Amino acid sequence: MDDLWTPAADSSLRDELFGFTTYTLALLFAIIIGILIVRLLTMRFAPTVLRTIIRSEAIKGKTVQDSDKALGTAVGVGLAMVAINLMIEDMERTGSPILMPSIAVSFLPGILQFIVAIALVVWAFRLVNIVQDVVALFDNDDVLDGTEKTLISAVQSTLRFVIIFVGAVFVADSMGFDLTSLIAGLGISGLALALAAKDSISNFFGAITVLLDRPFKVGDWIVVGTAEGEVIEINLRTTLIRTSADTIITMPNANLVNTPVENWGKRRWRRWQTKFHLDINADGDAVASFCERVMDDIKENPKTLKEDSSFCQVSMISATSLDVDLNLYWDVSGGVEERQERAKFIIRLKNIAEDLGIEFYDGRVRQQR
Template sequence: MNGLWEPAADSTLRDEFFGFTNFTLLAILGLLVMIFIVRLLTMRFAPTVLRTIIRSEAIKSKTVQDSDKALGTAVGVGLAYFLVTVMIDDMSRVGSPVLMPDLAVSFLPSILQFIVAIAVVVWAFRLVNIVHDVVMMFDSDDQLDGTEKTLISALQSTLRFIIIFVGAVFVADSMGFDLTSLIAGLGISGLALALAAKDSISNFFGAITVLLDRPFKVGDWISVGTAEGEVIEINLRTTLIRTSADTIITMPNANLVNTPVENWGKRRWRRWQTQLHLDINADGDAVNTFCERVLKTIESHPKTLKEDASFCQVSMISATSLDVDINLYWDVSGGVEERQERAKLIIDIKNIAEDLGIEFYDGRVRQQR
């Protein structure tokens, strides 16, 4: 390399200003303009390139539109960092027009490297969201089940952790930390750090246990201690549970390992028990017929099972009512379907009672008689 463009010895470009030659100041100004132009060009053409590679519109949106500014900054400042290092290397050449004070030589590359590291981390952090779209792209029915949601949640948490860790290493390097000494220091103080972070470590291994043993998955309704709700996220440190009141409980993963977890989502069937109060004046034969017809309706219902364990029979008599117990088992996919089928069955039971001339007991009505 013959060096950068070299002005004449008596050129004003070689005049110094606060330790910089005019040539160097113009070069730095040119680098700033170049950063701006390269950033705009990257933001302009990166989407075009990525759209020719990526077919999923959702992935295009998140890889291009949501992160193009960070990518443009990383490319522009990264190129400036390379050129600054070339300029600094050229300073050692005899007759070089490049001149900077020692402070600039020490800090300018570090500042640029720091900006590049932050921009890359921001860009990569935003790309984590494409995990969901990648899984959706390979999903045949376009509907994510609980296992796929759990996989997405785990991958996103893991990628975020890796990005933050690697980004922290690059940021530390840009700030001048000796990574070798830092790692050695971590080895010496590893025990102290482990003791201080024992809860975080327990939560991390709790997440690993949950992902391997799979006591539940995203979308399951679980009970853990006094907490109950739907699992919406499984992260490396915590699991998020949305309650029936629409609040979110942040449950440390270590608690999930050490506390019994009741998973309502793994039920093979849903049991429903209720009691009907028939008017005490109802005809006995009609009541028997009522119980038989209700049981037959339950056994022939397309959404019930365990016919042998289902029943509808008189269980108690009082001065005012005949009590009939009903027990059945729903074979449904979720709570919404269960409520729908239960509503239909209740209407059928009401129609059977009306057909047989049986009235239900109402204490308020009898008190008025």
């Protein structure tokens, strides 16, 4: 600070008041005014800059919402901390007009660093909320399912923990704690805690793995070892699976990482194979027409695919019936839609048979005759 204006030795600016020179008090007052001005400018222009950089309207809202005050405080007090440190350094210069009591020299930089750390933690905490909007930005259906909500919760919790940890380190440093001893103590305590809660930690990282790799999502039908059912909820520690018997299996997430998972919900199509028994007295040409019309229905159906691999043809003849094998592939989103499309298809198939005068074989009716 050699370039600062230095008052004369007999100037009233060198008069002392409570251990400060008048010159020092004037600088401190100017710094306070500077903090307010910088804070106001940051609150005014930071949201504008962020809105220019960020294109998503949803993210803009969460990013700048109520975060301008904390950011303005951090920037203003941060610059003040730099100025105070320069003033303290200048006190060592011979003839320096700056004078502060030792208590101010000892505590003032730490207090400012404490305020900066708290302001940054508050600002970062408010920014954590944009995680949901970032996930929604890449979501194709604009609806957050259970898996995505769990991912958001896990990421937000992790970020908050990191923010608190880093903020605590800066706060401890501002209060004069020995960070080397503190970090060493935290390392020992963390090791003991990790050993005591290793299962919970394994489940937590298992949840992170499931949420990032996404081997399944809420609503998928999966098989894990001897457990089979529909995934109804993915939590940070466990995944809930509803079985076909309507019971709930609570599966630790660590097991999902170490055990092969068969996901029926990842199927690109749903194959349906069945057999129809036609009356042995049915006309052969009518049966051939029946198979052709069924295939035409399959090819024209928007809910089927792999027409080249689909078939409807006579496979067996017996003394009482003609057996027709049917193979097709549904292009549906789930079991409910598959059952609905199958019901419609069976009704159309029955109408085709009636139109051609074909009856289905019923062993019970034959026995009564």
